[in-house]
Every structure is written in structure tokens, then in C-alpha cells.
Amino acid sequence: MRAIDELSISVSKGEDAKALAERVTPLLQSEANGGKWQLTPTSDGLTRTFRFKTFKKTWGFMTAVAERCGEVRHHPEWSNVFTKTTITWTTHAPRGLSGKDVDMAEFCDETAREFGEVEEGESKGCGDFGKEVGAGAK
Numbered sequence: 001m002r003a004i005d006e007l008s009i010s011v012s013k014g015e016d017a018k019a020l021a022e023r024v025t026p027l028l029q030s031e032a033n034g035g036k037w038q039l040t041p042t043s044d045g046l047t048r049t050f051r052f053k054t055f056k057k058t059w060g061f062m063t064a065v066a067e068r069c070g071e072v073r074h075h076p077e078w079s080n081v082f083t084k085t086t087i088t089w090t091t092h093a094p095r096g097l098s099g100k101d102v103d104m105a106e107f108c109d110e111t112a113r114e115f116g117e118v119e120e121g122e123s124k125g126c127g128d129f130g131k132e133v134g135a136g137a138k
């Protein structure tokens with residue numbers, strides 16, 4: 001792994017660090033960039049949360065991402081609860097951020113748009129779900 005000074009990214013061995021930094025910058029969450037990804041605390045991955053209005057849209061998005069993963073042989077670290085999906089892209093061998101991670105982050109952004117991504121609060125959260133089936137139910 002090599003750290004790039006300007007962005008402090010830990011880059012997977014064999015990658016062009018400067019070219020990667022240029023691709024990562026617009027994806028990052030900052031006033032200047034408007035991206036939605038954040039570097040992981042260890043600076044070797046990109047992470048962000050996606051929300052959809054329904055679970056059906058959520059699993060449609062996850063299925064589309066999973067299909068692409070099979071094609072490009074690159075796999076996410078991800079978790080899902082109902083309509084919220086959090087994805088981290090990092091390369092395990094050689095450890096660090098790689099072009100494949102950036103490809104997949106871009107693919108996720110595009111695919112989320114196609115599946116009607118919504119902002120936090122517009123999707124059915126577990127809180128809503130709990131109210132419907134839990135607190136109010138007899």
C-alpha cells in the first residue's frame with residue numbers, strides 16, 4: 001500500500017496512484033465535489049449508504065450490483081437492513097484501493113439512480129416498520 005499525500009489514500013500495489021486520486025476526488029463527499037462516498041478510516045476503501053423507497057427497489061439495486069460483481073470478479077463488503085444498504089469497496093489482495101473499487105463505486109452511483117435512489121427520510125426505515133407491526137399492534 002502507498003499513501004497519496006493530497007488525498008491520503010492507501011492504494012493497492014501496482015495502481016497508478018495519481019490517476020486513481022483524480023478519479024476518486026469527484027466521488028468524495030465535500031462541498032467542492034458533491035460526491036457521496038467517504039474514505040474508510042483506514043483510507044483503503046470507499047464507503048457510502050444508499051436508500052430506496054421500498055425493499056423491492058433495494059433488492060433490485062443489490063441484484064444489479066451483484067451481477068456486475070460476478071462479471072468483473074470484484075466483491076463488496078456490504079450490509080442491508082430493509083431499504084438501507086451500506087457498501088464499502090476495497091481491494092483485499094493486494095490490499096488497498098484499486099481501479100476496480102472506483103469502477104464499482106461509479107457503477108453503484110449510476111445503478112442507484114436507475115433504481116430511484118431517495119434521500120434519508122424518504123425511504124421506509126426500520127423505525128416506520130416497527131411502528132406498523134410493533135408498537136401500535138395489539
Ligand SMILES: C[C@H](O)[C@H](O)[C@H]1CNC2=NC(N)=NC(=O)C2=N1
Nearest residue numbers: 073074075076090091092093094
Ligand atoms: C480470484 C478472484 O478474482 C479474486 O480473489 C478477487 C475476487 N473478488 C475480490 N473482491 C475484492 N473486493 N477484493 C479482492 O481482492 C478480490 N479478489
